[in-house]
Amino acid sequence: MAYRRMLAASTLLTCLFSSAATPAEADSASTMAVWPMNETAGQTWMVDxxxxxHHGRIGAEVGLxxxxxxxxxYRFERLEPDTPPTRPGHLISVPDHPDLDPGERDFAVTLRLKTTNKFGNIIQKGQAxxxxxxxxxxxxxxxxxxxYRGSKGTIELISPYRxxxxxxxxxxxSRLRSGVFLAIDGRLAAGRYGWTGTIDNTWAVSIGGKSDCDQVKVGCDYYAGELDWVTVQGA
Known part of the structure; x- marks a missing residue:
């Protein structure tokens, strides 16, 4: 019964947001950002x-x-976890904006990736x-x-498979009023009911790892792999 309720919530999410199989398919009414990641070597800005x-500054170490x-x-090379020095050039940074905060809205982040590695923060806004x-x-x-960590609590979902x-x-x-849901290749992989509350911070969106870290007390959790595109939607 619980799984059926999760499927119903996932169906509701599909109604609220486009399935976003590609950036071009994202519903323009709910789309807050689309990063196709088509930039080539020498470019320094990721175009929205x-x-x-919502354009982002591309670090010098990001493979375009x-x-x-x-x-x-884009390609992000593997860096040894928790090993100084920090590598800010490994990151892409998008300035803070209300569009990129869930606030109290339904909210979804979708991306396409390819990797053979087993660690790393792909995208985030704010830290723990x-x-x-x-x-x-x-x-x-x-x-x-x-x-999603908000004023009413935190929900974290982990895929049951690699x-x-x-x-x-x-x-x-995805974050709905009813809960948080994780979908992989168009299928629901995990979900949990509950309201996380308001999420609204002043941090930039960081792609490729943490922006505030020292690789000693706080690991930077640098992502290693490829990214094709990212979309952010809110309604």
Missing amino acids: ASGRG GQYDGTTLG TVPGGSWKLQIPNGRPTCT INDGAWHVVRC
Whole structure:
């Protein structure tokens, strides 16, 4: 019965948001940001194709224009976990904006990735103890993990299976009034009921790892793998 209720909630989410199988399919009315990640070597800004102006500064170590025969994207090289020095050039940073905070809205982050590695924070806004809450999508042990931390509590979902198989996968991390849901390749992988409350912080969106870390007391959790695109939706 609980699984059926989760499926119903997932269906509701599909009604509220486009399935976002590609950035072009995202519903323009609910789209807050679309990052196609089509930039090539030498470019320093990640363009927001939504028209809302949420462009991101690309770190010098991010591999741009990575073409694998089917798609163009970014590559993040593997860095040893919890080993100084920090590598801020490994990150992409998008300035804070209310569009990128869930607030009290339904909210979804969807991305397409490919990796053979088993750790790293893929995208986040805020960190574990910052005022105003935070959201994050990471891949510890090769299993996508979706976290929303708000004024009413935290819900973290962990995929029951790994996707670090070197193939492309679409991962979606969604927050509804009814709960939080994790979908992989269009299928519900995990869900939990509960309201996380307001999430609204002053931090930039960080892609590729944590922005505030020292690799000693706080690991930077740098992502290793490829990214094809990311969308952010809110309604």
